[in-house]
Amino acid sequence: MRIRFGCEMGYEFAYPTPLIARLTSHPDCRGTLVVPDDLRTDADVPLQAFLDPFGNRCARLVAPAGFLTLTVESLMEEDGARDPVVAQANQHAVEELPPETLPFLVASRYCESDLLSDEAWRLFGDTPAGWARVQAVCDWVHDHIAFGYDYSRVDRTATDALAVGRGVCRDYAHLSVAFCRALNIPTRYCTGYLSFIGEPEPHPPGDFAAWIEVYLGGAWHTFDPRNNAPRQGRILVARGRDAADVPLTHTFGPNRLTLFRVWAEEV
Incomplete structure (x- = not known):
């Protein structure tokens, strides 16, 4: 392709x-x-x-x-393959994580995982650790945030998005990042080009997209809480702790x- x-x-x-x-x-x-x-x-x-x-x-x-x-x-x-699904990918104990993943475990400007820790464990503490837990986070964020371009705000944080229940793709990503880090899963914020190849029409105007990468089973994996489904034509531009790192x-x-x-x- x-x-x-x-x-x-x-x-x-x-x-x-x-x-x-x-x-x-x-x-x-x-x-x-x-x-x-x-x-x-x-x-x-x-x-x-x-x-x-x-x-x-x-x-x-x-x-x-x-x-x-x-x-x-x-x-x-x-x-042309869609984002891989590796359902058996396990979650690592914090003490076993590679040192280079550790910066993606802590709170950052837009992802206040420290403030959201109690809520993350209340919502997801009983889910199976690993891929299923991350998917549960993405399912919840996808269902609880209303999408709209008019909802865009450059200073909205993860806790803000949780409170107002609306936003754009970066808000879905920030809240998912914060929840996953609070659950001791290293998580990166990503931005890039995302096509509508294979998606039903009508298609919205082209835009940059935000998604996340989590460290499970010894590798980084892509999740997309905004669309919440594997997609084709995802072209990574930049990754960091949150949007502040990668304008x-x-x-x-x-x-x-x-x-x-x-x-x-x-x-």
Whole structure:
């Protein structure tokens, strides 16, 4: 299967403004790039590529005053399989976890697992440890959060999402991350492109998606509490502790978003 994916993001800046972008595929993405997905701009500015502490591909630049458009457009080849389901994957005792997983056990800015510990154990403490427990978390979050683009709020945390019962995909992910970490399951926040390949129409407009990865049975596994079903055409862009670690664009000054277009489709 070949997937054409990419985005256009336009901004207006009042004055030259530093910017970091995470819009290209992650080095661990399971597909193979047929066409490089390097970031392009419509301004003659130098780009510096680097990897952040979580291994995400980033580009930094100084946006000039005025209008600037960031563009990624590429083609990826992958096997077309849906997200794997490994129902037998076991949960590790904390003392047996690899050291590199431990940062994904603790509370972070948007995922207050410490504050949600009692609630997590009340809701899920009697579920079988391992894959079934994570699935129970995703089922509960999927059923208790109402989705709507109008519900988006950049400062909403996991505890906020639980309280108001609504949000967008990042809120589903944050609440699931917080619950899983409270249950001693290392969990990462992920963002990327997600196609509608194999999904019934009508399809909503293209957008970036958020999901989670949990460490079970000696490996990281994908769960998607927003859609709550294995999907095709998932292209990882970045992962971290929560959305604060992986903003798609991080601008160091005021700006206005003037253009937003995202696509991921089979060709």
